[in-house]
Amino acid sequence: MTGFTGTGSLLRLAARRDRVLIPASVLAIALVVAMAAKATIDLYPDSGSALGAMRSVVDNPAIVALYGPFTSLSLDAFATFKTILMGAVFLCLLAYIVVRRHTRTEEESGRLELLGAGAIGRRAPLAAAVLLGTIAVLLTALVTAAVAIGVGLDSSGSVALGVAWTIVGLTWVGVTAVAAQLAETARGTAGLSIGALGVAFLLRALGDTAPDDSPVRFLTWLSPLGWGEKVAPYGANRVGLVALGIIAYAGLVLLAFTLLERRDLGAGLLPSRPGAARGTLRSAGALTARLARGTVVGWLIAYGVLAVVIGSIAGNVVDFVDSPETAAMLRRLGGSAGTIVDTFFATEIQVAAIAAAALGIALVTRIRTEETAGRAESVLATPVRRTPWALGHVLVAVAATTLVMLVLGLVAGAVDGQRTGDVGASIASLVGAGAATLPAVWVCIGAALVLVGYVPRFTGLAWPVLIAFFVVGELAELMNLPHWVASISPFHHLARLPGGSADAVTLTLLTLTAVALVVIGLAGLRRRDVPAA
Amino acid sequence: MNHVYGQRMTTAIEVSDLRKTFGHTVALDGLDLEVSTGEIHGFLGPNGAGKSTTIRILLGLMRSDGGTATLLGGDPWREVETLHRRLAYVPGDVALWPNLTGGEVIDLLGALRGGLDERRRADMLERFDLDPTKKSRSYSKGNRQKVALVAALSSDVELLVLDEPTSGLDPLMEAVFKDAVREFRAAGGTVLLSSHILSEVESVCDRVSIIRAGRNVESGTLAQLRHLSRTKVTALLERAASLPDLAALPGVSDVRSEDGQVACSVETHHLGGLLEWLGAHGIRNLTSAPPTLEELFMDQYRTATPASPEAATGR
Numbered sequence: 001m002t003g004f005t006g007t008g009s010l011l012r013l014a015a016r017r018d019r020v021l022i023p024a025s026v027l028a029i030a031l032v033v034a035m036a037a038k039a040t041i042d043l044y045p046d047s048g049s050a051l052g053a054m055r056s057v058v059d060n061p062a063i064v065a066l067y068g069p070f071t072s073l074s075l076d077a078f079a080t081f082k083t084i085l086m087g088a089v090f091l092c093l094l095a096y097i098v099v100r101r102h103t104r105t106e107e108e109s110g111r112l113e114l115l116g117a118g119a120i121g122r123r124a125p126l127a128a129a130v131l132l133g134t135i136a137v138l139l140t141a142l143v144t145a146a147v148a149i150g151v152g153l154d155s156s157g158s159v160a161l162g163v164a165w166t167i168v169g170l171t172w173v174g175v176t177a178v179a180a181q182l183a184e185t186a187r188g189t190a191g192l193s194i195g196a197l198g199v200a201f202l203l204r205a206l207g208d209t210a211p212d213d214s215p216v217r218f219l220t221w222l223s224p225l226g227w228g229e230k231v232a233p234y235g236a237n238r239v240g241l242v243a244l245g246i247i248a249y250a251g252l253v254l255l256a257f258t259l260l261e262r263r264d265l266g267a268g269l270l271p272s273r274p275g276a277a278r279g280t281l282r283s284a285g286a287l288t289a290r291l292a293r294g295t296v297v298g299w300l301i302a303y304g305v306l307a308v309v310i311g312s313i314a315g316n317v318v319d320f321v322d323s324p325e326t327a328a329m330l331r332r333l334g335g336s337a338g339t340i341v342d343t344f345f346a347t348e349i350q351v352a353a354i355a356a357a358a359l360g361i362a363l364v365t366r367i368r369t370e371e372t373a374g375r376a377e378s379v380l381a382t383p384v385r386r387t388p389w390a391l392g393h394v395l396v397a398v399a400a401t402t403l404v405m406l407v408l409g410l411v412a413g414a415v416d417g418q419r420t421g422d423v424g425a426s427i428a429s430l431v432g433a434g435a436a437t438l439p440a441v442w443v444c445i446g447a448a449l450v451l452v453g454y455v456p457r458f459t460g461l462a463w464p465v466l467i468a469f470f471v472v473g474e475l476a477e478l479m480n481l482p483h484w485v486a487s488i489s490p491f492h493h494l495a496r497l498p499g500g501s502a503d504a505v506t507l508t509l510l511t512l513t514a515v516a517l518v519v520i521g522l523a524g525l526r527r528r529d530v531p532a533a
Numbered sequence: 534m535n536h537v538y539g540q541r542m543t544t545a546i547e548v549s550d551l552r553k554t555f556g557h558t559v560a561l562d563g564l565d566l567e568v569s570t571g572e573i574h575g576f577l578g579p580n581g582a583g584k585s586t587t588i589r590i591l592l593g594l595m596r597s598d599g600g601t602a603t604l605l606g607g608d609p610w611r612e613v614e615t616l617h618r619r620l621a622y623v624p625g626d627v628a629l630w631p632n633l634t635g636g637e638v639i640d641l642l643g644a645l646r647g648g649l650d651e652r653r654r655a656d657m658l659e660r661f662d663l664d665p666t667k668k669s670r671s672y673s674k675g676n677r678q679k680v681a682l683v684a685a686l687s688s689d690v691e692l693l694v695l696d697e698p699t700s701g702l703d704p705l706m707e708a709v710f711k712d713a714v715r716e717f718r719a720a721g722g723t724v725l726l727s728s729h730i731l732s733e734v735e736s737v738c739d740r741v742s743i744i745r746a747g748r749n750v751e752s753g754t755l756a757q758l759r760h761l762s763r764t765k766v767t768a769l770l771e772r773a774a775s776l777p778d779l780a781a782l783p784g785v786s787d788v789r790s791e792d793g794q795v796a797c798s799v800e801t802h803h804l805g806g807l808l809e810w811l812g813a814h815g816i817r818n819l820t821s822a823p824p825t826l827e828e829l830f831m832d833q834y835r836t837a838t839p840a841s842p843e844a845a846t847g848r
Contacts, residue, residue, distance in 0.1 A: 279637030374628035
């Protein structure tokens with residue numbers, strides 16, 4: 001094998017650039033697992049009371065769809081069930097971020113060309129990125145297993161947890177490595193890798209929630225996230241499944257290197273065609289909308305699929321035995337006051353709203369991306385004024401988030417209507433529930449704009465803040481955090497819909513907050529230099 | 534060119550005592566710059582001298598910390614919309630939207646500036662030999678610059694602000710560029726051209742300004758600048774001359790004796806005095822080398838006014 005010259009130095013360079021990202025992510029993921037587990041153990045001093053609580057939710061498809069099945073009726077399984085699958089998803093995101101950053105992003109920026117001209121083998125950049133991704137995954141698995149044992153969880157179960165995450169994480173290192181060869185841009189790589197993660201999540205959700213004798217259950221085995229579940233940490237502890245992960249990892253990495261051989265630097269395997277010789281874009285707003293088009297269409301498709309899935313799963317939820325005990329447990333997990341189905345929809349819609357906020361943040365922070373790429377200059381040197389230009393980005397972000405949430409409600413309602421027999425009512429209820437989350441989404445857009453306006457270098461902080469909103473919302477109660485911590489998140493103030501009742505005052509206040517943040521952000525942007533120092 | 538905005542001005546750009554700092558870095562330290570209407574003005578200086586910062590202030594992208602800048606008679610920070618209708622800008626490092634084609638970008642930038650001259654658009658595309666159907670991501674640096682140049686040169690504007698626009702062009706395309714810029718001036722337009730390419734400056738610029746460490750070092754026509762710099766003179770004399778006496782002449786420096794000849798350099802406007810003195814000693818042989826353009830610029834880049842305490846960074 002040749003072409004690996006310089007892998008070591010590239011790996012050191014990459015590790016140096018990620019010296020904060022990787023350790024911080026590893027610690028954050030491990031600590032969330034440990035804190036959630038510790039809080040659960042403290043909450044249920046005897047396993048008897050825990051088992052009582054568990055039995056009420058153990059087969060609830062709504063819960064299973066989101067967090068995966070319980071691996072056993074034990075306190076340890078109960079203490080970790082919310083974090084195992086979610087942690088695996090975050091680990092996939094970490095693997096994806098690390099691998100993409102050091103492959104396609106570098107290549108697109110032209111920095112790889114600079115290095116490639118040095119004494120660097122053709123395969124070295126990909127090898128270094130894959131190695132660093134692998135290290136990040138193994139480190140997370142190791143630290144989490146150690147921390148889990150540290151808080152008193154079963155040691156063989158904790159090792160199995162590490163193994164489950166290794167399988168999933170390594171597979172995503174491979175998936176992203178392949179995606180970076182197929183797509184020509186960093187954004188395209190993101191679409192393929194994150195899209196595959198979404199498909200993996202949905203496949204296992206469908207498989208896990210299907211009736212025991214249904215062939216649909218096999219879908220879980222088609223999903224790498226499902227392989228992690230099948231390890232069943234704190235249950236069956238099938239650590240032998242690691243072989244599956246290693247085979248997938250090796251196969252995907254080999255595929256990535258094979259694809260690398262078949263393309264030029266800077267090119268992808270999915271070809272780009274010649275385009276129009278004349279343009280139809282006549283304004284800065286039209287440009288902003290056009291640049292967002294691909295992303296928004298992708299999200300609309302994803303939300304349509306998601307809506308079909310949650311609409312179908314709702315049918316399974318109905319079969320679940322309804323009991324006061326269960327309802328109480330669901331409320332504790334963040335459900336609404338309505339029926340089990342309502343609770344299920346409310347939880348799914350809330351998570352979808354937080355994801356939509358990610359879309360909104362991504363779109364509004366393109367102001368900063370355009371600026372750092374040097375493209376904003378070209379537009380702002382024309383008669384286009386800065387405030388309308390930035391406002392265009394805000395409006396595109398608001399419109400896109402509104403659209404995806406409405407499509408979610410519409411499609412889920414149409415599917416659920418087949419069950420209830422009243423399509424109109426289902427659609428109205430779920431579209432309303434989706435729309436009622438939007439003010440919180442817009443607050444996130446406004447907050448990101450304030451960062452762009454005043455501390456442009458720290459625009460990226462919008463992401464950890466959004467993740468914090470998500471973690472706080474999901475786990476604040478489990479981790480026994482004080483009430484004010486949870487209230488930082490705009491999503492915390494939303495009524496649980498459907499099932500609850502919408503609070504017009506809260507929604508108005510959230511909307512006004514969003515408007516105020518946008519006004520403040522635009523004022524900051526109007527005053528500062530472009531590009532900012 | 535249209536001059537619908539009042540009477541024709543004589544000064545297109547007027548900058549005085551312009552200051553700008555980034556944190557602890559002084560980028561502009563009292564810069565002066567004057568560009569007359571209808572001229573091609575070369576804007577020169579080493580990397581990091583503050584050329585791009587000046588241009589960004591003139592475009593209202595950045596705000597100065599002190600001094601005044603007037604562009605086409607207006608305030609560049611406040612009157613963005615009206616002023617930008619009358620100018621076109623080509624950045625030094627042209628970044629385009631990767632998934633738009635060159636043609637789409639040209640039409641977009643043209644539409645934002647209020648419309649393109651269709652004939653000129655077609656003409657420029659042909660002269661610059663640019664394929665407008667390619668996606669921007671597949672363009673080389675030179676082709677990206679061509680896209681921005683075609684968009685700028687086919688716009689109906691009075692002023693072109695060009696920041697090192699030819700650094701990625703091949704010599705053939707550079708010739709096309711020079712022709713296009715001269716035509717633009719012939720039609721009454723004004724050009725501010727930041728450049729490092731001396732032949733380009735020499736062949737198209739009416740006047741140049743050289744800046745260094747955020748300050749203006751010299752301004753004038755190339756002939757005037759040549760006059761300001763030094764000529765190397767070597768002479769074989771009949772009668773022995775006193776070197777200290779020679780060195781004491783106004784404007785004379787680097788005096789030395791080489792193989793029985795005297796050699797020195799002299800500020801060009803003191804050349805007459807030196808020749809008189811040498812004549813008094815009987816000249817047998819004399820060589821006088823006027824400064825090349827390279828020497829002229831090297832001289833100004835390197836040794837002009839004392840640098841500001843901190844080196845300015847490239848903005």
